[in-house]
Amino acid sequence: MFNETDHRWMARALELAARGLCTTTPNPRVGCVIVRDGQVVGEGWHQRAGEAHAEVVALAQAGARARGADVYLSLEPCSHFGRTPPCVEALVEAQVARVIVAMEDPNPQVDGRGLARLRASGIEVRCGLLRDEARDLNVGFCSRMTRGRPWVRVKVAASLDGATALANGASQWITGPEARADGHAWRARACAILTGVGTVRADDPRLDVRHVVTERQPLRVLVDSHLAVDLDAKLVRAGKLLIATAATGFADKERELRDHGCEVIHLPDGDGRVDLAALMGELAKRSLNEIHVEAGFRLNGALLAAGCVDELLVYLAPTLLGAGNGMFALPALDRLEDGTRLRIASVASVGGDVRILARVAADGANGALAADSPRGPVPAA
Numbered sequence: 001m002f003n004e005t006d007h008r009w010m011a012r013a014l015e016l017a018a019r020g021l022c023t024t025t026p027n028p029r030v031g032c033v034i035v036r037d038g039q040v041v042g043e044g045w046h047q048r049a050g051e052a053h054a055e056v057v058a059l060a061q062a063g064a065r066a067r068g069a070d071v072y073l074s075l076e077p078c079s080h081f082g083r084t085p086p087c088v089e090a091l092v093e094a095q096v097a098r099v100i101v102a103m104e105d106p107n108p109q110v111d112g113r114g115l116a117r118l119r120a121s122g123i124e125v126r127c128g129l130l131r132d133e134a135r136d137l138n139v140g141f142c143s144r145m146t147r148g149r150p151w152v153r154v155k156v157a158a159s160l161d162g163a164t165a166l167a168n169g170a171s172q173w174i175t176g177p178e179a180r181a182d183g184h185a186w187r188a189r190a191c192a193i194l195t196g197v198g199t200v201r202a203d204d205p206r207l208d209v210r211h212v213v214t215e216r217q218p219l220r221v222l223v224d225s226h227l228a229v230d231l232d233a234k235l236v237r238a239g240k241l242l243i244a245t246a247a248t249g250f251a252d253k254e255r256e257l258r259d260h261g262c263e264v265i266h267l268p269d270g271d272g273r274v275d276l277a278a279l280m281g282e283l284a285k286r287s288l289n290e291i292h293v294e295a296g297f298r299l300n301g302a303l304l305a306a307g308c309v310d311e312l313l314v315y316l317a318p319t320l321l322g323a324g325n326g327m328f329a330l331p332a333l334d335r336l337e338d339g340t341r342l343r344i345a346s347v348a349s350v351g352g353d354v355r356i357l358a359r360v361a362a363d364g365a366n367g368a369l370a371a372d373s374p375r376g377p378v379p380a381a
Contacts, residue, residue, distance in 0.1 A: 178351025
């Protein structure tokens with residue numbers, strides 16, 4: 001169905017789409033290549049919400065040469081009016097001959113309508129080329145559209161024997177500078193960075209992107225069941241912080257937090273803790289696609305137990321630390337088969353450390369969206 005040339009140009013479309021890795025949120029990352037007589041006559045990618053989509057950029061570059069050309073798109077063209085007009089009409093008007101699409105758009109407002117419109121206009125349409133790669137690139141967008149919650153990635157830095165901190169709480173730094181910079185690249189692609197109040201008390205983190213160049217800082221989210229965060233914490237002083245709590249009766253403190261530019265939302269689970277599944281639903285309602293978690297072993301374990309974790313980003317340092325905090329606080333098991341099953345997506349050396357990307361298996365607690373696709377997306381620094 002697809003030949004070597006088709007693979008070449010779709011790979012280029014995906015390469016272009018990845019240029020919007022850190023900027024397109026809440027929209028998907030999309031790339032487009034227009035080819036006529038074996039030559040590229042136009043190409044583009046979606047850079048920011050509200051700006052021209054990939055197809056429009058590529059068509060503008062191609063001009064009249066788009067007529068009779070082949071179009072390679074990493075995602076089905078939109079067929080509805082949003083911030084911009086529907087791209088499918090631009091393709092029809094350009095009189096392209098053939099459109100090859102990597103994957104259908106899971107947005108219910110599109111969901112095959114773009115492909116149907118192209119076919120109805122007499123344009124040849126083929127879909128499915130490098131679908132898994134396209135899905136990986138937009139795993140958060142797909143998750144939000146199909147499951148009503150973001151894709152959640154938990155980042156952990158640990159020693160080879162699994163310690164994330166010493167028994168006295170010391171944890172900076174277990175991994176080397178290259179791993180820390182790589183971790184910031186993963187922060188940059190996320191829509192939000194989530195942590196717990198225990199981590200804020202222990203490390204007073206900023207949770208921003210510093211070690212790689214970015215034009216957008218993710219939203220910071222704090223899980224704080226008892227609203228115990230210190231008003232002098234760096235996260236609070238920086239403002240633009242979303243705090244999820246189960247506490248009531250702290251009107252004065254909430255007022256002070258709002259004065260610092262923070263927002264407090266109440267999501268009690270009935271046991272005095274934050275309802276983590278409800279929090280993920282709330283984040284999806286705010287059009288957040290990917291959540292990057294940097295928290296302690298207790299919150300990590302609670303997220304995993306609640307079925308809210310899709311992917312683990314683990315950096316292992318070649319050192320042994322002995323007794324200390326682990327990666328996840330989980331209950332003891334009586335049977336090996338009851339453990340959380342993971343699939344290794346990728347293993348790479350980062351400086352002197354090892355990075356493992358592992359996905360929760362499709363039959364795990366959360367029914368991970370893309371566990372059947374073994375490739376983990378590697379962020380551009």
